Amino acid sequence: MMILVAEDDRVSCGILERYVLKWGFACVTAVDGEKAWQAIQENPDIALAIIDWHMPGLTGIELCKKIRIEMSESPLHLILLTGRKEKKDVLTAFAAGVDDFITKPFDPLELHSRIKVGQRLVESNRKLIHQNRQLAEFAKEMESLAEERARMLIHSDRLATLGVLAAGIAHEINNPTTFISGNAQTLERCIPTIEKGLRHLLESEPDKARRINLILEDFPKMTQGIRNGVKRISSIVNHLKSFSRKSDTRDLVPVDLHQSLENALLLCNNRLKHKFEVVRDFDMAVSTVNGDAQRLEQVFVNLIVNATDAMVDTPTKQLRIVTQLENDRIRIHFIDTGTGVPEEKIDQIFQPFYTTKDPGKGTGLGLAVSDGIITEHNGALTVRNIDGGGACFSIVLPNPAKPPTLG
Ligand SMILES: Nc1ncnc2c1ncn2[C@@H]1O[C@H](COP(=O)(O)OP(=O)(O)OP(=O)(O)O)[C@@H](O)[C@H]1O
Ligand SMILES: [Mg+2]
The missing domain is CATH 3.40.50.2300 (Response regulator)
Structure with a gap:
């Protein structure tokens, strides 16, 4: 002292x-x-x-x-x-x-004793000050943790409300879509007959030629338009259904991860072939994950489609799918050479209905649904940009062969 x-x-x-x-x-x-x-x-x-x-x-x-x-x-x-x-x-x-x-x-003896008393007091005061500082820091940490939790609760509450709403909308839209789709198919089947009738009419009433020719030309386009519209409505409905569906943890069974990735690639084959290079960088030590195969494939398809969309205008068009076994975790990365995600938008892309695609092209639900599915698998879906261009979407899932270590 x-x-x-x-x-x-x-x-x-x-x-x-x-x-x-x-x-x-x-x-x-x-x-x-x-x-x-x-x-x-x-x-x-x-x-x-x-x-x-x-x-x-x-x-x-x-x-x-x-x-x-x-x-x-x-x-x-x-x-x-x-x-x-x-x-x-x-x-x-x-x-x-x-x-x-x-x-x-x-008296030196008295002074020494009084200094000793002072020393004791100083030390305990210092200890108190130190502990107070620690307490203040701890309180600050707790405060920000509470704020973070509150934000998460509000977010999950909003998502839950949105889920209920989505389920309702999906149900309501599904019925009219089914009969539009059925009627459109019947109409398409009738096209040859209608065309035949119209051509007959053309012969008997040549003065109506302009109008009849227009109908003959537009009719297939109109039915094609109806078919595309129905397809799009169905895709939105399916997304909304997935978004509102909560899977039961009992649905999680051992799923061959590499097989699921191959299934997803096969589903995207039409989009991928001749245009994009797919590199498989699979860790053969990875075998199964606990999951719902169909829903996991839905996530993989979403990520593959997003990657191809991001690479449409970039000179290199390569999608690398990497799997890694890491102790109690399994990682799957989808690395593309596309546009990447603007840093200020990185938090927004997982929000439902966020899309940068042209009107009518994207629902903006792909990542929101995928994020929900991966969370239900006790995992996490994250994104980061790659130096030199492109994005890397990473999924981390628990390794069923190795339960997480405590601490
Ligand atoms: N690999 C990627 N590279 C760059 N941007 C991406 C990538 N994946 C997603 N994004 C951005 O995130 C947005 C949201 O993606 P999400 O899959 O949720 O919806 P979407 O692809 O726009 O629509 P949908 O999935 O219904 O077709 C995209 O519009 C795009 O801006
Ligand atoms: Mg998408």
């Missing part, structure tokens, strides 16, 4: 310094109040100060007051050295913020 001796009498100051050093403490001295204040300011190691009441300039009492006002947080222990013994002087000293005092001429 470092002790400051503030005493204008140089002889007494020297004696005090010698005792302090002899008792094994570090010592700094000051011969007036101003210098003592300066020493305290400059030396944060000073933990205890022996201060003479009478000093030129700043008196001991004034110095103590200044310390208590301007350094209110400091655990500095103040012992006042004085020849005054009257009660009112003692009270003045305590009111100024003095912790203890000793009368002149001082």
Whole structure:
């Protein structure tokens, strides 16, 4: 511990310094109040100060007051050295913020004991300050954790509401879509007959030729349009259904991961062939994951389709699918050479209905659905951009062969 001796009498100051050093403490001295204040300011190691009441300039009492006002947080222990013994002087000293005092001429044994008491108090004060700081930090951490949890709850609550809404909409849209689709198919089958009739009409009523030719030309286009529209509605309905569906953990069974990836690639074959290079970087140590094969394939298809969409206009068109076995985890990366995701949009792309695709092209549900499915598999879906272009979507799933280690 470092002790400051503030005493204008140089002889007494020297004696005090010698005792302090002899008792094994570090010592700094000051011969007036101003210098003592300066020493305290400059030396944060000073933990205890022996201060003479009478000093030129700043008196001991004034110095103590200044310390208590301007350094209110400091655990500095103040012992006042004085020849005054009257009660009112003692009270003045305590009111100024003095912790203890000793009368002149001082008894070295008594001074040593009072320093020891001071040392004990300083140490416990320091400990308290340290613990308070730790508590404050802990409280801050807890506060931000609580905020984060609250945000997550609001988010999952919103998603749950959206899920119920989505299920309702999907159900309502499904019925009319089914009969539009059925009628469109019947209509398509009738096209040859209708065409035949119209051509007959053309022969018997040539004055209506312009109109009939227009119908003959537009009719197949119209039915094609209906078919495309129905396809799109069905895809939205299916996405909405997936979005609102919560799978049961009992649905999770061992699924051959590489086989599932191959199935997904096969489903995307039409889109991939001749246009995109697919590289399989499979870790043969990976065998199964616990999952719902159909839903996992749905995720893989979503990611493959997204990757191809992102590579339409880029010069290199390569999708690399990597699997990795990592102790209690299995990782699957989909790395493309596409446009990448603008950094400021990275958090938004998982939100339902977020899409940058042209109107009518994307529902913006692919990633939201995929994220939900992977979460149900006790995993996580994340994205990062690749240096030099492209995005990497990564899935991490528990390794069924190795349950997670605690801690
Ligand atoms: N591999 C990728 N590279 C760059 N951007 C991507 C990639 N994958 C997704 N995105 C961005 O995230 C958006 C949301 O993707 P998501 O799959 O949810 O919907 P979508 O693909 O737009 O529509 P849908 O999946 O219904 O066809 C995309 O519109 C695109 O902007
Ligand atoms: Mg998509």
